[in-house]
Each structure stands twice: as C-alpha cells, then as structure tokens.
Amino acid sequence: MARLSHLTRRFFGSLRPGGPSAEGQQWAESMLLPEERTIWSALSGPDRRHSVDVARRVQVDLGPQATRSVLAAALLHDCGKLQSGLRTPGRVVATILGATLVRTSEDVSRWTSSASSWKRSVGRYRNHPEGGGQMLTEAGSDSLTVAWAREHHLPPSQWTVDPVVAEALHSADDD
Numbered sequence: 001m002a003r004l005s006h007l008t009r010r011f012f013g014s015l016r017p018g019g020p021s022a023e024g025q026q027w028a029e030s031m032l033l034p035e036e037r038t039i040w041s042a043l044s045g046p047d048r049r050h051s052v053d054v055a056r057r058v059q060v061d062l063g064p065q066a067t068r069s070v071l072a073a074a075l076l077h078d079c080g081k082l083q084s085g086l087r088t089p090g091r092v093v094a095t096i097l098g099a100t101l102v103r104t105s106e107d108v109s110r111w112t113s114s115a116s117s118w119k120r121s122v123g124r125y126r127n128h129p130e131g132g133g134q135m136l137t138e139a140g141s142d143s144l145t146v147a148w149a150r151e152h153h154l155p156p157s158q159w160t161v162d163p164v165v166a167e168a169l170h171s172a173d174d175d
Helices: 002-015 022-031 034-042 045-065 068-076 079-084 088-100 105-112 117-126 128-138 143-151 163-173
Strands: none
Touching: 022 034, 022 045, 022 068, 034 045, 034 068, 034 079, 034 128, 045 068, 045 163, 068 143, 068 163, 079 117, 079 128, 088 117, 117 128, 128 143, 143 163
16 A cells, blocks of 8 residues: 555656756755766656655765765666656556566566567566666666665565665655
C-alpha cells in the first residue's frame, strides 16, 4: 500500500509543470560534477523538482554524512528513465505493465530488445536503475552515486551502499 501511495503522489506531482525553484536549481547544480549536471539538466522539470526534494531531505536526515556523492545519488537516482523517452502517460503504462507483464529480468531484456519501439521504451523504463548506473559510470560519477542509481529499487538486503546512507536515500525518495 505504501508503494501505491508513493506512486500516486509522484504521478500527481509530475502533472504540475515546471522544475525546482531557482534556488533549488542552483543548489542542485552546485552538488554535481559537470557531466552529472548535463544528465540532471536533461531530466524533466517535475523529475528535477522531485530529485531536489529528495536530496534536501537526505541532507537534513544525514547532516554531515550528506557528502557531495550522497547528494548526487539523491539527485540522479532516476536518471536512467531518460533512456526510455517516456513521459508521464507512458510511465504510468510502463509501471502498470511492470506490475503485470514485465516483472523479471528476462521480461525486461525481452522488451528492451523488442522490434517495437514502444516495447523497447517500456523495457528501458523498467531497466532504468541499470541504465542510470551506466550513464553515471560514463559521466565519471563516484562509486556511491553509481551504486545507488543501480540499487535504489532493490531490497535492503541487496544494497552495497552504507546502510545508514542507503536508508536515508530510500526513505527520502519513498516519502
């Protein structure tokens, strides 16, 4: 039920146009490496606004433990969604399909390699953690930032990030 509540809030938040405040934009950009800024700037306004909210909550929760790489992880955890090319309506469909048809890694692989461009987009969306990790690796991001992009939808038993940091990142995103 908590997941449904989170998805509902994210959906309605994504309908509000615009990105973060000018102050939030400037703060976020100051936390990112140049290549990371390029990725972050490509996110939709609602996605950037969400990521600033997540990063600010992490900063409050962790205090001095909220290093640049931790805040970059909060700001960029969903960057792999860029590879899907889907906007809100397509993401809603992809989320529903993910709950019913595209559940296993084999399903995701099959959809990602489909001849249908729409199926490929859904597969890429469902595989956004791995795609984001790859994007951040290529951007020269810190290992923690890359790891969190890859792991943010995994169960806690599979996290490789420090448990205190990972829990703060997870809680801030799943508010």
